[in-house]
Amino acid sequence: MAMRQASAAFAGIRTMPKIASGRAERGKIVIAGGGLVGLACALALKHQLGARSIISVCDPRVEQPTASAAAADHGAHRASAVAAASRRLLQRLGVWPDIADVAQPISDMVITDSRVGDAVRPAFLTFAHDGEAGEPFAHMVPDAALYAALYKRAIDQEIILESVAVKRTELVDGRVCVFLANGTQILADLVIAADGARSRLREAAGLGWISWAYPQAGIVAAIRHARPHLGRAYEHFLPSGPFAILPLTDARAADAGDGLKHRSSIVWTEKKSEIDTFLALPKDDLLTEISRRFGFERGEIALDSEVRAYPLAFGLARRFVSERLALVGEAAHVIHPIAGQGLNLGLKDVATLADCIANTVRLGLDAGDVSGLSTYETARRSEIVAMAAATDGLNRLFSNDVTPLRLARDLGLGLVDRMPGLKRLFMNEAAGFSGDVPALMRPFDREAVRGI
Ligand SMILES: Cc1cc2nc3c(=O)[nH]c(=O)nc-3n(C[C@H](O)[C@H](O)[C@H](O)COP(=O)(O)OP(=O)(O)OC[C@H]3O[C@@H](n4cnc5c(N)ncnc54)[C@H](O)[C@@H]3O)c2cc1C
Numbered sequence: 001m002a003m004r005q006a007s008a009a010f011a012g013i014r015t016m017p018k019i020a021s022g023r024a025e026r027g028k029i030v031i032a033g034g035g036l037v038g039l040a041c042a043l044a045l046k047h048q049l050g051a052r053s054i055i056s057v058c059d060p061r062v063e064q065p066t067a068s069a070a071a072a073d074h075g076a077h078r079a080s081a082v083a084a085a086s087r088r089l090l091q092r093l094g095v096w097p098d099i100a101d102v103a104q105p106i107s108d109m110v111i112t113d114s115r116v117g118d119a120v121r122p123a124f125l126t127f128a129h130d131g132e133a134g135e136p137f138a139h140m141v142p143d144a145a146l147y148a149a150l151y152k153r154a155i156d157q158e159i160i161l162e163s164v165a166v167k168r169t170e171l172v173d174g175r176v177c178v179f180l181a182n183g184t185q186i187l188a189d190l191v192i193a194a195d196g197a198r199s200r201l202r203e204a205a206g207l208g209w210i211s212w213a214y215p216q217a218g219i220v221a222a223i224r225h226a227r228p229h230l231g232r233a234y235e236h237f238l239p240s241g242p243f244a245i246l247p248l249t250d251a252r253a254a255d256a257g258d259g260l261k262h263r264s265s266i267v268w269t270e271k272k273s274e275i276d277t278f279l280a281l282p283k284d285d286l287l288t289e290i291s292r293r294f295g296f297e298r299g300e301i302a303l304d305s306e307v308r309a310y311p312l313a314f315g316l317a318r319r320f321v322s323e324r325l326a327l328v329g330e331a332a333h334v335i336h337p338i339a340g341q342g343l344n345l346g347l348k349d350v351a352t353l354a355d356c357i358a359n360t361v362r363l364g365l366d367a368g369d370v371s372g373l374s375t376y377e378t379a380r381r382s383e384i385v386a387m388a389a390a391t392d393g394l395n396r397l398f399s400n401d402v403t404p405l406r407l408a409r410d411l412g413l414g415l416v417d418r419m420p421g422l423k424r425l426f427m428n429e430a431a432g433f434s435g436d437v438p439a440l441m442r443p444f445d446r447e448a449v450r451g452i
Pocket residue numbers: 032033034035036037038058059060061062079080081082164165166167194195196197199200218219220267310311328329330331337339340341342343344345346
């Protein structure tokens with residue numbers, strides 16, 4: 001049947017590519033990239049377009065997680081701050097119940113500006129938890145647990161997951177043909193590029209990419225410690241970059257047997273030139289370096305995961321859409337992790353795109369119609385540009401030890417700390433409630449909650 005449709009669709013088209021083994025279903029959407037954003041995108045589309053929509057995710061790395069979401073938390077080195085708006089999306093998509101037990105609410109956040117050896121780090125700015133309707137402005141969620149939950153839900157929702165790369169695409173008679181690395185071709189209404197910072201599809205479409213590498217890398221690990229964190233997050237601005245301490249659930253640490261029952265995630269931004277030296281240190285010496293930055297408030301510490309470093313970069317696509325193509329997540333924007341917003345921006349892309357496509361389809365147009373895509377681009381552009389510029393500016397302002405700059409920024413932080421209105425504005429931004437909030441991220445009313 002699928003092959004019959006393919007032949008009909010191609011009949012009489014001069015520019016058509018040779019379809020060796022084609023599949024062509026009407027209404028089909030192909031997502032290139034099955035990372036956190038790609039999988040969330042598939043679920044958001046299914047939610048907004050209905051059970052009969054046909055959504056494929058192609059990624060050579062998409063694979064059945066070896067553990068459940070709760071078990072994937074064990075030993076995971078990387079975790080993300082998931083903003084309140086993103087949590088609402090994950091709840092609506094049916095993903096949150098699987099990660100709720102490993103999601104740690106952030107109750108408040110303390111910002112300091114100091115040097116590594118400073119004995120005292122005065123708090124220049126504090127944010128207490130008071131998101132909309134009393135919900136925490138963010139939760140810390142291990143990436144591996146989030147991936148496992150998204151994958152499981154994708155299977156439940158009959159999303160087609162294919163462990164293969166997208167090689168290229170070609171427009172064919174008002175649709176798009178997707179060429180996979182295994183020789184298969186899929187005819188679709190729309191292709192969504194969720195294929196990360198080095199997006200092949202973005203490059204092939206000539207959408208433009210402004211980028212630079214930061215002279216920094218982010219060292220990431222999970223840490224166990226003796227005293228509870230009480231849900232508090234710290235961001236210590238040190239001369240080589242921010243050192244963030246983010247609370248994790250105690251689940252696994254409670255079994256450790258050495259009294260270090262509590263856990264936090266660290267994102268240690270360090271000069272790129274120093275990274276290899278730090279990572280080559282014997283484990284005890286590396287732990288000493290971490291302690292010097294972590295501080296002593298939480299008592300004795302131990303590593304709870306491997307320690308990994310990630311290069312940090314800035315990247316922004318000039319356009320987010322072209323004919324029958326939309327970019328989401330890091331294929332569209334890569335920002336400094338100083339504010340923990342990269343994934344949150346990607347999830348908002350996904351929720352917005354799903355709304356735009358659903359509206360287009362409701363009008364009787366197909367999912368790849370230009371009207372939905374241009375609405376998506378307009379809706380996302382200004383927020384993404386503002387967040388990319390803000391995170392870049394913050395990193396430049398704080399990652400140095402220049403005395404006049406230090407004085408000016410500390411004065412600025414102190415002033416903001418005394419302005420509750422401005423602080424609320426920042427919290428709202430961190431929670432993901434600024435700008436246009438797509439339907440999947442809006443507050444639940446009683447009816448909606450019953451429908452989940
Ligand atoms: C140190 C650090 C800390 C961070 N902390 C936070 C945080 O606290 N909160 C937050 O919101 N964000 C945070 N981020 C950002 C966040 O991790 C990323 O924005 C997010 O993971 C990007 O997801 P993605 O799915 O867009 O891209 P990726 O994770 O890069 O996924 C892209 C996928 O595409 C696949 N792919 C590539 N090419 C192809 C192809 N040709 N065909 C098919 N598939 C392809 C790849 O295999 C991959 O699976 C942090 C980032 C760093 C570096």
